[in-house]
Amino acid sequence: MDTDLNRSRTARAGGGWRSSASRTIALGAALLAAGCTFTLTPPERPAVSALPPPAAVNSATLDQYRAAVAQRIAERNPSYVLQGMPQAMLRSLVVVSFTVDRDGRVLQSAVYRTNGDDEAESTALATLRRAAPLPQPPEKLLNGRGQLELFEDWLFNDNGKFQLRELASPQAQTIN
Known part of the structure; x- marks a missing residue:
């Protein structure tokens, strides 16, 4: 039909x-x-680009920027950063959402997900604030308002020290 x-x-x-x-x-x-001569010209084909698609470029750039942000947080908060392997059963996982402007200023931050550990939540937000201003994000990652929204995970051991998921070592396999 x-x-x-x-x-x-x-x-x-x-x-x-x-x-x-x-x-x-x-x-x-x-x-x-009628005795006329003419030439048929096929339409031009669009040029094939050797560059990766924009989404792939932005993804790689975003991963690099996230690593730079995590590095800045760790550098500005050395006494809170866990060296070595996180324990098998973490004390807390705090996911923080935050918005950065084109100059690296943190415009907004909030706990996005947590297990209810108030001390870990406060530490995560405070270490983000101490790291500001963050590195300037690449222009192509900014939205129409000139901002970039990100998430990062703070992985806390029982001693209150953390690693950021972006930089974290593999966790221990056994509970001591």
Whole structure:
């Protein structure tokens, strides 16, 4: 039924591409019969880019920026950063959402997900504030307001020290 409907629409619209191709061939034959010479030039094909698609470029750039932000947080808060392997059963996982402007200023931050550990939540937010201003984000990552929204995970051991997921070592496999 749909096929018949499409054929009917095509016929009413002037025959579609087949009709157009037939007219071109007929015109070419008429010009040849009249002794005219002509050249058919095929349409240009779009150039194939050797660059990766924009999403791939932005993804790689975003990963690099996230690593730079995590490095800045760790550098500005050395006494809170866990050195070595996180324990098998973490004390807390705090996910923080935050918005950065084009100058690296943290405009907004909030705990996005937590297990209810108030001390770990406070530490995560405080260490983010102490790291500001963060590195300037690449222009192509900014939204229409000149901002970038990010998430980072703070992984806390029982001693209150953390690693950021972006930089974290593999966790221990056994509970001591």
